Every structure is written in structure tokens, then in C-alpha cells.
Amino acid sequence: MRYIEPHGHMVSRTTDDYQAMVTAGCAAVCEPAFWAGFDRSGVQGFYDYFRQLTDYEPKRAAKFGLPHFCWLCINPKESEDMGLAKEVLAIIPEFLAQPTVLGIGEIGLNKNTRNEMSVLEWHVDLAARHDQLILVHTPHLEDKLKGTRLILDVIKADSRIRPERVIIDHVEEHTAGMVLDTGMWAGMTLYPESKCTPARAIDILETFGAERIWMNSACDWGISVPLAVPRTAVEMRRRGWDAARVEQVVFGNPAKFMGQSPRFKL
Numbered sequence: 001m002r003y004i005e006p007h008g009h010m011v012s013r014t015t016d017d018y019q020a021m022v023t024a025g026c027a028a029v030c031e032p033a034f035w036a037g038f039d040r041s042g043v044q045g046f047y048d049y050f051r052q053l054t055d056y057e058p059k060r061a062a063k064f065g066l067p068h069f070c071w072l073c074i075n076p077k078e079s080e081d082m083g084l085a086k087e088v089l090a091i092i093p094e095f096l097a098q099p100t101v102l103g104i105g106e107i108g109l110n111k112n113t114r115n116e117m118s119v120l121e122w123h124v125d126l127a128a129r130h131d132q133l134i135l136v137h138t139p140h141l142e143d144k145l146k147g148t149r150l151i152l153d154v155i156k157a158d159s160r161i162r163p164e165r166v167i168i169d170h171v172e173e174h175t176a177g178m179v180l181d182t183g184m185w186a187g188m189t190l191y192p193e194s195k196c197t198p199a200r201a202i203d204i205l206e207t208f209g210a211e212r213i214w215m216n217s218a219c220d221w222g223i224s225v226p227l228a229v230p231r232t233a234v235e236m237r238r239r240g241w242d243a244a245r246v247e248q249v250v251f252g253n254p255a256k257f258m259g260q261s262p263r264f265k266l
């Protein structure tokens with residue numbers, strides 16, 4: 001099997017995880033910028049994080065033969081501080097020139113606040129001005145449906161953004177359809193408990209089809225499984241999916257979306 005991990009927070013993983021992913025057939029890993037599990041004390045914390053994502057982590061992944069790409073932004077959780085957000089957005093352009101940066105992400109909403117909405121709009125504008133792909137994080141649980149609606153409205157309102165260059169991640173049963181209807185891509189995050197379990201993700205694929213949709217493990221600093229994508233691929237085979245259709249979902253789809261950036265080369 002070959003697959004792509006399109007959304008993995010590798011800075012919080014061990015070398016054992018890298019080895020296991022490569023052994024399972026991982027052909028590339030893509031790492032959006034996100035919350036670190038704690039709030040940074042200032043813009044310098046983000047500067048060093050962006051250096052880690054664009055310089056150190058690709059080198060660490062290369063030791064295991066794994067191409068590593070990244071996305072840059074200030075995450076929605078820390079965007080509540082608009083002064084900090086403004087400072088972080090100002091340093092992003094200098095990193096966009098780095099050879100493994102695919103776009104702006106994971107932007108979006110956390111608690112659907114007014115400040116988060118403003119910072120989301122700034123990021124969409126930044127992506128439009130620099131012709132970047134966009135990767136969006138949607139809120140959890142009771143905030144997800146409303147947050148997803150708000151996010152789709154912000155993106156649709158900017159005529160410079162082509163929908164096929166945007167992926168809305170962490171979709172669930174009640175948000176997958178509304179995302180796909182806009183022409184944007186949808187991502188499903190496979191967590192052991194919250195978000196999508198493998199069984200639910202396959203149900204969603206069988207309900208909404210396997211076009212413009214990917215699966216990822218997130219594999220962050222919380223409880224998560226770096227091999228969730230290949231394990232779900234095994235479960236798809238058990239449920240009767242043929243090998244070619246499984247590969248389309250776990251390899252072909254993420255390769256097609258990220259291949260819209262000239263930087264994504266395997």
C-alpha cells in the first residue's frame with residue numbers, strides 16, 4: 001500500500017512514528033501549523049515554530065526517506081488575540097518562499113468568535129494575494145455546524161479564491177455534504193474517540209462518494225494514532241473496497257489536491 005498523510009503534526013511525534021509510517025507505505029507527510037498544546041508568549045514563538053516547520057522537520061523526515069511539506073498561519077485558538085495575530089501574519093510572507101510550503105493553514109474557527117472571524121478573513125486575503133492553497137480547521141462538537149457555515153461564507157465571499165483550491169478539514173456526517181456542495185474539498189480526521197472513527201469515515205465515503213475527499217490522522221500531541229490512515233485503508237478492503245479505489249482515497253486524492261501547488265513533488 002502507498003498513502004499520503006495529508007495532515008500530521010509531526011513536531012509532536014517520535015522517530016518511531018516516522019519509521020512506522022514509512023514502513024506502512026507513507027509516501028509524503030504534510031504538516032499544517034497549529035496550536036502547540038499551550039499558548040505562545042509572543043510572535044517570536046511563531047517565528048521559531050515556522051523555522052521548525054520549514055527547515056528542521058523536513059530534514060528530520062528526510063532521514064526516514066519521507067518528503068515533508070507544511071502550511072503556515074496562526075491557528076484559530078490563538079487568533080483570539082488580534083494584536084498577536086497581526087504580528088504573526090506579518091512574518092508569514094518571508095516563509096512562503098521556502099520550497100516545502102504548500103499554503104495557508106490550518107486557519108478557521110475554534111469558538112466562532114468575532115475576533116476569530118476577523119483573523120480568518122485576514123488569512124483568506126493573505127492566501128489570495130500570494131496565490132496560496134488554503135487548509136481550514138473546523139470547530140469541535142456543538143460549534144462545528146455553525147462554524148462550518150460561517151467559514152464557507154467567508155471563503156465564498158472572496159471572489160479571488162477558487163473553491164477547488166480550498167480543503168475544509170475535520171468534516172463529519174452533518175458537514176461533509178455542505179462542504180462538497182461548494183466545490184471545495186473535504187478532509188476527515190481519524191481519531192480513536194472524537195471526530196471520525198475509521199468506521200464512521202468509511203460510512204461517510206460510502207454516503208458522499210470518494211471524490212474531493214481525504215483522510216488524515218492529525219497525529220498531534222493529544223491522543224491520536226499516526227497509522228490511522230493505513231489502518232482505515234485495511235478496514236476499507238475488509239468492507240469490500242477494491243485496492244484501486246482505496247488507493248484513490250488514501251493516495252490519489254491528497255496528491256491531486258496538493259499537486260495544485262508546484263511545490264508538491266514526490
Ligand SMILES: [Zn+2]
Nearest residue numbers: 032034106218
Ligand atoms: Zn491539525
